[in-house]
Amino acid sequence: MWGRVTDPADWPRRRLVWECLLAFGLALIGGWGELAGGHGLLRSAGAALAVAVLSLVRRALPMTTLVAVSALSGGTDAAGLLLPLAGWSAGRRIDGVLKALGVFSASLVLFVWLSLWSQDRTAPLWLVLGALFFLVFAVVPGLASRYWTQRRTLLQTLQERNAQLLRERRMVAGQARMRERQRIAQDMHDSLGHQLALIAVQTGALEVDRELTDRQREAVAVLRQASVAAMHELREVVGILKDGTLGEESGAEPPARVVAGIGGLVDSAAAAGMRVTLERAGEARPLAPAVDHAAYRIVQEGLTNAYKHAPGAPIAVAVRFEPDSLVVEVANGPAGPDVPVRSEEAVSGGQGLTGLRERARLVGGIIFAGPVGGGFRLAGLLPYGSGEARATFVDAEDDLREQPTWGTPGEGGPVIDRLDPREEFKDIMSTRKSNGCLVGCGIALLILLGLAALAFLALGKTVDETNKGLLDRSVYDSVKVGEPEQQVRDRLPSGKSFLTADLKDKGPAKPAGASCLSLVSSEGSKGSTDTVFRFCFKDGKLIEKREFDVQN
Template sequence: MKATAGARGLWRRVTEPGQWPRRRLVGESGLALVLALLAAGLEDFSGAGWPRTAAVAIAVAALSLLRRALPTPVLLATGALSGASAGGVLLLLPVAWSAGRRIDGVVRALAAFTASGVLCVGLSLIESPPTPSTLVLTTLFFLVSVVVPGLASRYWSQRRTLLRALQERNTQLLRERQMIAGQARMRERQRIAQDMHDSLGHQLALIAVHTGALEVDRELTGRQREAVGVLREASVAAMHELREVVGILKDGGAQEDPTAQAASRVVAGIEALVDSAAAAGTPVRLERSGQPRPLAPAADHAAYRIAQEGLTNAYKHAPGAPITVSLRYEPDSLVVEVANGPVPGEGGPWPGAVSGGQGLVGLRERARLVGGMVHAGPVDDGGFRLAGVLPYGTGEARETTFGDATDDFRQQIGAEAPGDGGPVIDWSDPHEEFKNIMGATKRNNGCLVGCGVGVLILVGLVVALVFGAGKLLDEIDEAMIDPSVYASVNVGDPEEQVREKLPSGKSFLTVDAKRQAPAEPPGAGCLTLLSTDSSKGLSTDTVYRFCFKGGKLIEKREFDVKN
């Protein structure tokens, strides 16, 4: 039952739909076909029969297709196949790259690669007697062609995992910080709203009560009673606006839509402002030009505030001066202008006039948020002019906040980071951040351990590769000669003179040649060397043998051996 269940689970892993999307299926099939053809060519070149060649080609294609779904079994099978046949060597690199990424756990990956190396080296030494040099070179070849790609693939995969964990951690921090900043803003809004309600609300209520009582005083003239009525209406309107502002602060959101804004605080309400000023005895007139067009709610309200601020400034700083309020509908924008003439006579600002210097700053900010601008300054005749240009478009300018800093990490992880454009508080200590990230999951610690071990192994492989290359060159120098050297030696030459021209021959490269060489002359000592000429192919080596007896060269012989 367990075997049946295991086989079913294995089949599901291989045939899982997510394993074989259309693009991967085409790519994997093409790679498997190319590797199978190359493996068949190598087997045929080495002299293997067609049954063995076909079997190796089919095995290479099957292992190539299964390397993603079954990384550990395919790695072991590839090690055995590459040790037993030349065609399997081509599969080592892609299988090692795939296994390095997909085998979970450092210990499991180390065991799988070690077992594959033992199979590869062991099977490759069965047909020939093992020597220390052969064992070193075979092991070095496996390390370079399997372990190095596997480590590189594992490092690349773990680096991606670590970066993904860092991004997730950063996203979580941004979300938490945005929540904290939002809560802090809400508490500050509530505090400001409470202060405004307790202080300004009380003062405005007193003004409304006293002006209401004064309005019914029988000693006032009609003109005075009318002025007091304007003051009472202004105080009541101010109380209503204060309540709305307090409500906005407590709710934490601006109400910039037509249903939330009072109908009188838009462009249509500017005429009422002018009428109220005229009723209070201020010389003011309203001018209109162009074809009226609708504005966005925020721009509509900003136009009203510009006119209101302009009239208020004229009341305070130029009492008695004539005021002109202009509404000019241009092709692309509405121009709201409030201009007053010079102060008549020796007049000046009202003694009780208070200016905090924030009115124009607030107007400029309102205009900027809707894509417009505000200009204020004196004119040539001694008066003052306040003008605002507000576009008709419905789009509002994007608010610049601290969260838009160019060094914000959210720009590296894409637009899915929460709170884009929102406020972000200062970063904490980077070392503590890194410790928190590393301690968040056990998998991240495994990434660090795997990367460290991979670096150490890679350094060791580089050292072993350099040493092995030098050793191989030494073995070649001791085992091979050029055909011209062989031709320059003649039978009968003194042994000492001949040996000066030849290498020592003490190399593992000449082991197979000595085993397949003809019988040596009785009583003679022979030196077997390989030729540097490879014109007869990789499967055949040309061998030179020099036999000495009595201090002289008694025989030199050339023959071929099969690899």
């Protein structure tokens, strides 16, 4: 218990200052209230000290604090402001509905009993008023705090469940993509791999043909090297599509399709007869894998397009490491007048630039493409970072319930086995805390209804008791001394009321041997005094009626 009070983790500096100021203010107000009530300095100081201590420990010891504050509030005038704070802390920190109900009930009984005992009051009205006071200033804050805490816990549970569903959604989408990628990789390996291998074999056989000239043999060698390189690249792509790694047949060497391999790409183009030059500028910097590969693809696509659409034109390739980004550019001049025009449909699929733009967008870059000076220019502006944070793994418009649901988890199957929101809501509402919230709210509603009914009955009883002790002045003036006792009593209230309970021994001396009836004037109080009408009877007649004032 002492550890919970003195644990430094529960007392950060800002909270410590706030709690000390609050405790000091409550103690000051409580001590002043005791002094104003006519109590001694020693009792006032003790009450102020108790208020300060209870204020500081109300979070660590909620049950003990609530009971102690209830007793202090009932017996003194010092802890009235501390009672709502104790009720709030108790409602928030007491675990279990039955335990909280027992503590609040015990505190209510203790508060009402000490209130009646300290004020020397036994009337039912004061009992009801004390219960209502405790209800408003302790039970209501406790219920509000408990509802707020359990609502916050429920929201946190919903947020955690939502985050879990999002993670599982990404896993399901990733598994669906992996299955599709594996299918595409298998198709590429079975179709393109066979065709490229056949081309490599045929060009290799053609290269050693004795009837070819040296120039023809050199051209065939270039074709064979290109087919072999294409086959290696296909194997790398197939490996990446399957499991995100290099293909098993590609060997241990890293792929050359990065910025460092642009020089080899330019050399291969020059060997094929293209008029191409390479310019490098700036100090090389490390690049993210996606950016590195995108820069290589831009140069590759630019050279391919220049060869298709402007054969024989000079081509300039530039790689510049700028302070904030990498610039890759491929520009070609106009084609010669003797170059035949090629069929666009036969040599181009029309998707190269579209794919480059998408690749650049995914890494946070931009592609520029367009005619310039009679030729064509393709340039890419790529950031040095990965840019992966810009792309979402699962599109917002994807519907989780449309994902495939076959197979087993870990093999392309679903990770979520129940997607019905009603089932998720049942799971949430079936937790212990949620059940506690519902039970607590139900019990609190019953308590409020019971107290409301009790207050209604008490109000009616209070009105009835008040009417038994009040008398209008006109009735007092109409009564004459000497009238029969029964006739006078029939015109007066019974006087059996809490308003007249302490009037028997007040006022002037009663006539000897007479029985008197004291009633309070219905005109109301005059400052600190009440007007009392007294009727004294003897031998069956009214022998005296008097009017006097008493301290209220």
